[in-house]
Amino acid sequence: KNRSPDDLRSPVCVVMGHVDTGKTKLLDKIRRTNVQEGEAGGITQQIGATYFPMDNLRNITERLNKDLSIDVKLPGLLVIDTPGHESFANLRHRGSSSANVAVLVVDIMHGLEQQTIESIKMLRAKRVPFVCAINKVDRCYGWQPLPGAPIRESLAQQPENVFSEFETRTQQVITQLMEQGLNAKLYYENKRFKQVVSLVPTSAHTGEGIPDLLMVLLTLTQRLMVEQLMFSPIMEATVLDVKKIEGVGTTVDVLLMNGKLRRGDTIVVAGMNGPIVTQIRALLTPQPAKEMRVKGEFVHHEELRAAMGVKIAAQNLEDAIAGTSMFLLTDDDDEDELKDAVMADVADIMGNVSVTGRGVSVQASTLGSLEALMEFLRTSDIPVASVQIGPVHKKDVSRASIMLEHEKEYACILAFDVKVTREAQEMAEDLGVRIFTADIIYHLFDHFTKYLEECKN
Numbered sequence: 001k002n003r004s005p006d007d008l009r010s011p012v013c014v015v016m017g018h019v020d021t022g023k024t025k026l027l028d029k030i031r032r033t034n035v036q037e038g039e040a041g042g043i044t045q046q047i048g049a050t051y052f053p054m055d056n057l058r059n060i061t062e063r064l065n066k067d068l069s070i071d072v073k074l075p076g077l078l079v080i081d082t083p084g085h086e087s088f089a090n091l092r093h094r095g096s097s098s099a100n101v102a103v104l105v106v107d108i109m110h111g112l113e114q115q116t117i118e119s120i121k122m123l124r125a126k127r128v129p130f131v132c133a134i135n136k137v138d139r140c141y142g143w144q145p146l147p148g149a150p151i152r153e154s155l156a157q158q159p160e161n162v163f164s165e166f167e168t169r170t171q172q173v174i175t176q177l178m179e180q181g182l183n184a185k186l187y188y189e190n191k192r193f194k195q196v197v198s199l200v201p202t203s204a205h206t207g208e209g210i211p212d213l214l215m216v217l218l219t220l221t222q223r224l225m226v227e228q229l230m231f232s233p234i235m236e237a238t239v240l241d242v243k244k245i246e247g248v249g250t251t252v253d254v255l256l257m258n259g260k261l262r263r264g265d266t267i268v269v270a271g272m273n274g275p276i277v278t279q280i281r282a283l284l285t286p287q288p289a290k291e292m293r294v295k296g297e298f299v300h301h302e303e304l305r306a307a308m309g310v311k312i313a314a315q316n317l318e319d320a321i322a323g324t325s326m327f328l329l330t331d332d333d334d335e336d337e338l339k340d341a342v343m344a345d346v347a348d349i350m351g352n353v354s355v356t357g358r359g360v361s362v363q364a365s366t367l368g369s370l371e372a373l374m375e376f377l378r379t380s381d382i383p384v385a386s387v388q389i390g391p392v393h394k395k396d397v398s399r400a401s402i403m404l405e406h407e408k409e410y411a412c413i414l415a416f417d418v419k420v421t422r423e424a425q426e427m428a429e430d431l432g433v434r435i436f437t438a439d440i441i442y443h444l445f446d447h448f449t450k451y452l453e454e455c456k457n
């Protein structure tokens, strides 16, 4: 009941692949935005969400041959960008867990790389069907760009030596995929899309192949998954980010994967000081085809349906934790049960904190990045005394300073992508507590590793 093939929700598409293969750049090209150049170090370190209404996608795919065009009944597509850097396997897990379909991005110059293989394993384990974008085709030597063109038009006009390099490199990718147990073919030669992975050559710089990529994605989604995509009234959402917005107050960015949200609904989210139960004061979205992570004008809504990236304004969200589930509290629900459920993810991570209270302090902007830091420290055999999400305050420095009397080298705070208040900074200098900050996670690892080595000498 309540479900019908004429009432489909937007599918969630996750973009995965090795670092710097061009995932964000591909999305930038489709959105006509420039998110990638605004990222610290040009790397993605959190999950991004962009909703594309079907009209928008139809315009881009229009340039393809008619025989490929399909009657798409989907309202739109919610695309999730993930980090390719090895530290963020947890975010790739999260992204792939909520996905109905995926784009695996491979750099044609590099072929399959470590996180490509990791991504394939995740997608197969979760049975998420995917297409593979063979990106950066414009880097084939002597490439003649045909901006925005369907890939076959573009390939047809390449000089023979360029086409031959393209073919050799594509064949290498096919062979490497075979080594992973996957059959793959260029999408226009692929007649068995359920058994054989479709390859779509693309360039995020010239836009070539992007119409093809979207068309293949939509075809796959619609044909394979009408059953999965029938609208379900059960609300399912994840908190991606917690942000303070001028004039609005603290908001949470959530990924609404199923069901609906209405203004006035009561939600339950995890907080640093326990579960938060609050009422939705405003339901906002970015403009269509714009990313949630980027500042811009928001559109107000009374009600929103999945799948969608949604910004929620409500009271008491100041210490909400990003990277956890969000629940809806209705008259039929047991409030305590939901409160426990929402804190479960947090408890998992807090479980790795040393019970003896001996070790370093860790602070991060999201549960996802905190998890990445904890994993690094675990593999480096460094104990953790306390963890926090959010800015470094005096009380955090004070807590870290306890280690000065025990193991001096652990009297430090690893702070990723969070602010350090001036008072906290001053107090740390007075007491001799080291604060390591970085907005690129592996820089933080490097600084801290170097420091530990210096301590040994």
Ligand code: GTP
Pocket (backbone or CB within 6 Å): 017, 018, 019, 020, 021, 022, 023, 024, 025, 026, 036, 042, 043, 044, 045, 082, 083, 084, 085, 135, 136, 137, 138, 139, 202, 203, 204, 205, 206
């Ligand atoms: P992470 O999120 O850090 O994993 O990287 P990513 O996969 O999102 O790659 P990103 O979009 O950051 O691109 C990495 C670099 O490759 C940037 O310098 C881009 O300009 C470049 N790049 C991306 N796509 C293309 C392409 O199609 N052609 C060429 N020549 N360069 C590209």
Ligand code: MG
Pocket (backbone or CB within 6 Å): 023, 024, 025, 043, 044, 081, 082, 083, 084
């Ligand atoms: Mg990226």
Ligand code: NA
Pocket (backbone or CB within 6 Å): 019, 020, 021, 042, 043, 044
């Ligand atoms: Na990058």
